[in-house]
Amino acid sequence: MEKKLGLAALTALVLSSMLGAGVFSLPQNMASVASPAALLIGWAITGAGILLLALAMLVLTRLRPDLDGGIFTYAREGFGELIGFFSAWGYWLCAVIANVSYLVIVFSALSFFTDTPELRLFGDGNTWQSIVGASVLLWMVHFLVLRGVQTAASINLVATLAKLLPLGLFVVLAAMAFKLSTFSLDFSGIALGVPVWEQVKNTMLITLWVFIGVEGAVVVSARARNKNDVGRATLLAVIAALGVYLLVTLLSLGVLARPELAGMRNPSMAGLMVEMMGPWGEIIIAAGLIVSVCGAYLSWTIMAAEVPFLAATHKAFPKIFARQNENNAPSASLWLTNISIQICLVLIWLTGSDYNTLLTIASEMILVPYFLVGAFLLKVSTRPLHKAIGLGACIYGLWLLYASGPMHLLLSVVLYAPGLLVFMYTRSTHKHDIKLNLKEKSVIFLMLVAAFPATWMLVK
16 A cells, blocks of 8 residues: 655655755855845745745645646646646656756765866766766666655755755854955945846846746645645745745845855855855755755655656556556556656766856746646635735736746746657557647647747757
8 A cells, every 4th residue: 555645755856856955055146146135026026926936836735636737737727638738748857958957966965075177077066977977876876766756855854954954054153254344235236237127037037947847836836735734834844945945045145245245156055054164064055955855866766756647647657657566666658767867967968068058048937837726726716815816826927937047948848848758658558539729729839830940949
């Protein structure tokens, strides 16, 4: 019998997937684009938006507890088979590419302990030694998840607690070293030469990505012991992550002046720790970064494997991916996911390429399902409060798409288009009786037409 996930495991899954590598670079990233005044406004907007999105997920788990898998099933139920498929396909691709980046970051961080000016062992995470190490870690996690999602989630709970230790130590030391005079220096950022509102928009481009993973509990809701825990876990994790991000960014500006902080190399939290406690600070943060990224990678592996499995059980992906092993782990979907990651790792080594553009485009693909969560709540709710939450989540979803750049959304057609082959093949294997309507046929046609200029823009 499958062991189900409790509130602690679900909360850890969401928190771990959000708290990856980004938090360790937040002090420098934020200081380089915004003043303390802009940061306070930016975090207020982001906090309100992400809480509305979390509340929308919480309300939907109450209104439609029958819809397991959330992100995919909400899109399918609300907006049809094709939109549901694209939601699952985009989410899965984003998770695969994000997992590749986590593996690269782990070995890039390890180079702190191994590399010297004379010896480049792990480098930026793309040397052959890094790729071998990343491949070993990839298949270790693969076989761990095959032992059951509950086993992997229990280990993730421990990893989440472990990553909170260096972050907690940083917050305590930064609070002790905080000086209000340093924090209020050039409070509105005149030295940046950019209006406060423009600074606020620039912070959005950073805060945009640090909450990706908020949907973790909803994605694995079929494995929850109590369906009500899914919404609770999402809200608890969002509040915890928001608290960590606020404390890390705002306290840092009271330890070092903004221009000094903006000039630090990343992960900037390591430089700040050296300021506060000496050389050991750098080692603590480097170790914390590795644990944090490994935990996020484990969370994203569970979520990435769950989506094709759920989509296959709803006849949106080929039926082979609906297979589970004796431990109730989504085995076929997990093999698909990790073989795809392995191919990406080999390609990174062979080309030595910087795939940040691809990562940005893939990340944009996850924002569309976020918007659809709010839109679905708006569609199914009857109470004014629920409609207000749905509308707020929709507005925030549209803002995210605008802030991250409409051009990247257009380029994402390059990644969506191959999915059409999977979609058509799936329909033939499941022998669908439902015919595509005119609107869905028009979407397919427009996507195929847009794929050619989008591909040209990407490769030129």
